[in-house]
Amino acid sequence: MILLSYQIACFYVCVLILTLATAQNTTNSTSTTITKGANVTKPGCTKQCGNVTVPYPFGIGSDCALNVRFELDCNTSDDGSQKLILGRNIVVYDISDAEFRISNSFGWRCYNSRGAVLTESLAWTRFLKTTPYSFSALNSFTVVGCDDYASITGPNNFEYGCNVSCTSTRDVIEGECIGKGCCQTQIPKGLKYYNTTMSSTENHTDVWSFNSCGYAFLGEADHFHFRGLPDIADDRNVDYLYERIMASVPIVLDWAIGNHTCTHALKSEDYACSENSHCIDSDTGLGGYRCSCNPGYQGNPYLNQGCQDVDECADHPNNSLCENICINTPGSFNCSCPHGYTGDGRKDGRGCIAPYHDQFPWIKVSAGTGVGLVTLVVLITLLYFCIKKRKLIQVREKFFQQNGGLLLKHRISTKEGGVDAARIFTAEELKKATNNYANDKILGRGGNGIVYRGVLRDTRIVAIKKSRIVDESQIEQFINEVFILTQINHRNVVKLFGCCLEDEVPLLVYEYVSEGNLYEHIHNQRGAGWLTWQNRLRIAAEIATTLAYLHSFASMPIIHRDIKSANILLDSAYTAKVADFGVSKLIPLNQTHVATLVLGTSGYLDPEYSRTSKLTEKSDVYSFGVVLAELLTGLKPIIRARDEDNKNLADFLVLSMNKNSLFDIIDGSILWEGSHEQIQKMAELAKNCLQPHGEDRPTMKEIAIELEGLRKVTGISSSSQHE
The missing domain is CATH 3.30.200.20 (Phosphorylase Kinase; domain 1)
Known part of the structure; x- marks a missing residue:
């Protein structure tokens, strides 16, 4: 179904060509430890499907895997080729000690010349939720296009976003994936599922002539290389992007057994590690463990007698390990010396030492040579560390100058x-x-x-x-x-x-600010006890006063550019502190705006700034209006609904006020504290901040004055009620 939709969409695509690193060699590679030796599967079970080795605890079919979660299927096509399948239709390319590579999930959104959405398909992955797998940090979330924004979301409010733009094929630079035609961001370890959403600022109307689609996908970062926008003489390459991503950029999964650490697993009856092996805790943060053969052993640590002793003597013929005779022992080896000689007999150890009377004539020579060698080694070591330290100083000096x-x-x-x-x-x-x-x-x-x-x-x-x-x-x-x-x-x-x-x-x-950010306190019930109507007014006034100060800073005004509740930190007294000036801009006093690459957070981004790329102080005003709406309603900036499209909180607030249904969406915890008149005034202030045109919005100084006025009135009414 995804492939069919993509073929329809490709008619409208002026191809975004990607050259991907030759992934087939990697995806077809076999694992390193548990596949050594012949004994990698349970007796009577299939060892290989196509060119993929399937080591236990995985298995093809029932009774061949540790449990049902490790069961895989091997499908044979009409031409005799075989594919290893996880679940219903996920192709497995490779299984190693800690990782698992599978076929990709691909999303896109295409537009016609009038800006209408022609076709779309968004990646939506939840199958890992009850499995022993999680998405590896080796994956990156990638967005490709010229007028697109995509985000990847997951559990615990995880959300990363990427914005791509370009006005012509000349904007795109091969190998660079930092916003011009291509954007890429890494994901953390331990992610069990994710969703992707896509949107467009201008619906591709400005770039349709050379690009009508945007793409988003998760995949192994090392297998992806952005190549740019070459000219295409015919339509033979229209399926290139989809086919290459699906065939050559796998998704990497981390896997582990169970959800207990080694300490707990060792006490359980279903402990999976066999004799001559040891337990290793998973590093995904989700619990679970894996097994590895002890030093001197190799094989499959999950099978009975799977870890077999390595015969070092047989693996190193011609006495390459010992000066005399090599004797294999479980997990190691010993060396013997001729009669009358002492030492461990190892060529990498003490060796075999001749009797004292035989070596006496050479003691002085040996001692002198030994002292000379030790002195030489010490001098070389000191020289090495001096050179290393000098190089470190030079590198740091280079970075210091390079970074200004x-x-x-x-x-x-x-x-x-x-x-x-x-x-x-x-x-x-x-x-x-x-x-x-x-x-x-x-x-x-x-x-x-x-x-x-x-x-x-x-x-x-x-x-x-x-x-x-x-x-x-x-x-x-x-x-x-x-x-x-x-x-x-x-x-x-x-x-x-x-x-x-x-x-x-x-x-x-x-x-350091100790009490987290305002977003957590509004939306995660951290502020349920203290976030009263008066405190919400105070927080709003503190933010407004701060932004007014930044906008009128004496030497040069500062536009924050990314005002959101997550960037408002709270100290131990719950005083608001504006943070994260990483994308802020300094505006010269003789300018009213600057042209910039559009940056910001979905739900808070000024629509006028998105259209024009012209950054003004009113862009911060719009974002502040969204924060006011969060304080009033307790809703997130993007309202996710199950049976309808996602709603923008800014639009939702304005629409509710226009329909005279404001109090239907106000946070119930403040309805009984503040008067309806005060809440109405704060909502009207938020509505003014959210005007589509910047010139119609108030300044932060005007907003701060009005909020301080509301605080004073609210304080008086609260005193009256107590009296």
């Missing part, structure tokens, strides 16, 4: 008081603060990078943001933003202490 370190130093030295405000951290300092960026120090992951919790030498707790990529053409602007943001001293802005420029990508050091 000299420019930042110059800015600091020419700015009064700048030395204390903008600190330049060393790479070693931040490495120690995060215990070498340990996984247990991760506070969160996002599309732009990873945030770690760190402790500096002065015992300050900080949040350290490590970006994924850096645009070298924007270094001067990045340094300017870092310098200005470190000068901001506002109680409701997360303080930027400084940065580190000695790594491949810059690292930013922020103050």
Whole structure:
């Protein structure tokens, strides 16, 4: 069905050609450990399907697998070729010790010249939910097109999005997948299922002449290479994209047995590891374990007597291991020495030492040679570490200059008081603060990078943001933003202490804010106890006042560009702090807007900015209006409905107000606290912020004044009720 829909859509596609790394060699490869030797399956069971080896605990048919979840089918076609099948129609390419490669799931959306959706098919995968498999971090989510946005969502509010755009084939650069025709983002370990959604800003009306479709898929990152938009003389290549993705970019799954760790599994009756093997905990975060043969053994650790002793002596003929005779032992080997000789007899060990009276004439020579060799080894080792340290210093110096370190130093030295405000951290300092960026120090992951919790030498707790990529053409602007943001001293802005420029990508050091973000408190019941009407008004006023301050910042106005409830952090007193200036823009005082690549978060993105790519202060106003709508309704910015299309909260709020049904969607927990008049005024303020044209929206300063007025009135009415 998917292939048929794609063939209809391809008539409207001016092909986005992708050249993929030759994946057949990889997908047809066999695993490394459990397939060594002949004994890889249960007795009487089929060992191979096509060119894929099927090792136990997997099996073809009943009674050949550890349990029903590891059962596979082998289908034979009319031409005699065989395919290994998981479930109903998922092709298995390869099974290894920890991974599992399967056929892809592919989504697209195509438009005609009038902008109407011609055909679409979205990848929707849930089959892993009750299986021993999860999606590997070796996969990346990829979006291809010239006027498309796609997102991948999963459990626990996981959501990554990619936006692609281009105005002609010349915009697209081969091998680059960073927004021009192609966008790619990694996924975390432990994902059990995912959904994809696709949309378009202009419905491909501006790019239809050379591109009418957008594509989204999950697949192994190393098997994908973006090639651009070459000219096509005929329609023979219209199926190229679909066929290559499905045939050459597999999805990689991690697999494990059960959901218990090794500690618990060892105590259970159905422990799967056989004799001469040991248990290894799965690293997906979902529990489960795998088995591996002990050192000196090889075979299948899941079968009885599956791990067999390796005969090292037979594998190394001509006494390549021993000076005299090699004697095999379970899991290892020993070496003998001739009569009268001492030592372990190993060529990589002490060897066989001659009797004392035989070697006495050479003791001095041997001792001198030994001392000389030891001295030489010590000198070579010291030289090696000196060269290694020198190279590390050179690399860090290169990164420091490449990331604008000299420019930042110059800015600091020419700015009064700048030395204390903008600190330049060393790479070693931040490495120690995060215990070498340990996984247990991760506070969160996002599309732009990873945030770690760190402790500096002065015992300050900080949040350290490590970006994924850096645009070298924007270094001067990045340094300017870092310098200005470190000068901001506002109680409701997360303080930027400084940065580190000695790594491949810059690292930013922020103050640590302890109570998470506003999104979690609104939508995950974290704020059920404290998020009253008065506190919602206070939070809204604090955010508005902060944005008004940024928009009127003395040296150069700052447009945040990604205002959303997830970027509003809360400290221990539940005071709002605006965070994540990673995509913010500085606007020169003599300009009203700047033209930029459209960035932002679905549901919060200013529609005028999406259409024109012109960024103004009113773009932040629109996003703030969505946050107000969240505070009023308790609904998410994208409302997912089971029987109808997803709704945009901004449109839903405006529509409800136009129908005089506002109070039908207001969060029930605040209806009894605030007066309907106060709620109505806050909703009207949100509606004004959500006007489609920026010129019709109020400024953040006007919004802040109105919210402060609402707070005062609300405070008086609350006092009156208590009296």
